Each structure stands twice: as C-alpha cells, then as structure tokens.
Amino acid sequence: MSLIVAARFDTFDQAAEAARRLFAEGFTEDDIHTFYLNTAGEHARFPIGGDRAADPDARGGHFGAVAGASALGLLFALLGGLIAARLAASILLVIAAAGVGAYLGALAGALWVIGRGRRAQPGVPPAPDVHPDLRQAGVMLALHVSPERDALARTVLSQAGGRDIERAQGRWLDGKWEDFDPLTPPRRADTPSLAG
Known part of the structure; x- marks a missing residue:
C-alpha cells in the first residue's frame, strides 16, 4: 500500500x-x-444508476407502507360501505374508497416510519447526522x-x-x-x- x-x-x-x-x-x-x-449518488455503481441499492434513510419504509395501506384501506372500505348502504349506491363506491384509503395509507405509513428516527422529541437534543462524510464533486x-x-x-x-x-x-x-x-x-x- x-x-x-x-x-x-x-x-x-x-x-x-x-x-x-x-x-x-x-x-x-x-x-x-x-x-x-462526480457528485454523490452519480457514480453509477448499479446498472440502473446510483451508488447504493437503497437509500439508508428509507430503511423500514416498505413495512410502514403495507401497514398504512392495510389500516386506511380497511377504514375507507368500511366508511364507503356505510355510505353505500345508506345511499343504496353501487359496490364500486366501496372499492373506490378502499383504493383511495390504501393509497393514502401507504403514503402516510411509509412517511411515518421513515421520518420516525428524525423527528425531534421534546427535551432531547437532535442526534448528529449519521451519514458518513462525502467527497464533493470536482x-x-x-x-x-x-x-x-x-x-x-x-x-x-x-x-x-x-x-x-x-x-x-x-x-x-x-x-x-x-x-x-x-x-x-x-x-x-x-x-x-x-x-x-
């Protein structure tokens, strides 16, 4: 060396x-x-581009997306079912409500899990950034x-x-x-x- x-x-x-x-x-x-x-993230280490297979900050986001989609999808389906029963509407209303709930739940659940480690807690000083030092482009x-x-x-x-x-x-x-x-x-x- x-x-x-x-x-x-x-x-x-x-x-x-x-x-x-x-x-x-x-x-x-x-x-x-x-x-x-090159700038960080543009070193083309993978065939589709990028330096890493996944963003380290996104760890666990897929679990939050599945949990959120399940919970809000079910809730919206129930609400859509109640509204459809009251208005004698089509089952399509229930399916549409479940789809909208699943979409919103997946987004909210993923963001909740991903942001959990970075949220400031009262009385606790913010944690230092855990990312390693990067070389600047030039x-x-x-x-x-x-x-x-x-x-x-x-x-x-x-x-x-x-x-x-x-x-x-x-x-x-x-x-x-x-x-x-x-x-x-x-x-x-x-x-x-x-x-x-």
Missing part, C-alpha cells in the same frame, strides 16, 4: 497549476493522477508520496488552492490511484506548516 495525498479543485486548469508546482518540488508525472469526481489531484514528503505535498496542494485535502493508503499502479473508491469517507488531513 502506498501513501496518497489528494486534494479537490474546481477546474482542471487549477489542478494543472498545482501539478506544475508539484513538479517544481521534484514530484514526477508518475506520482500524479488527476481525474474528475477535479481530484491524487499524489503518490513518501512519508518524508507528505507534509510538503499537502502544503503545496493547499497553497495551489486545493481543498478537502486528504490522506489515504491505496494501490498506486502505472501513475494512477487504482483502488480509489468515491464512496469511502475521506480521511481529512490538516495542512502542516513548514515553518517549524
């Missing part, structure tokens, strides 16, 4: 300028890999460094306008960060000062 330092830039021109500064410090072309990073410049040149690399990247500077252990092969995973939360690195 190799030590890799990476930073995000807004444009390829900014990343190229950072690369020029790194070349001036003795880094080579084989040490630098520049690539574009041009990534990854740099293969030795531990002795790590601080220099982070300083040059920072001075060149690099943001979200991170350190990682990864497989560097033929001038590229081969095992880069955009979904892995980044390990942010503080930019060191070379003055001391």
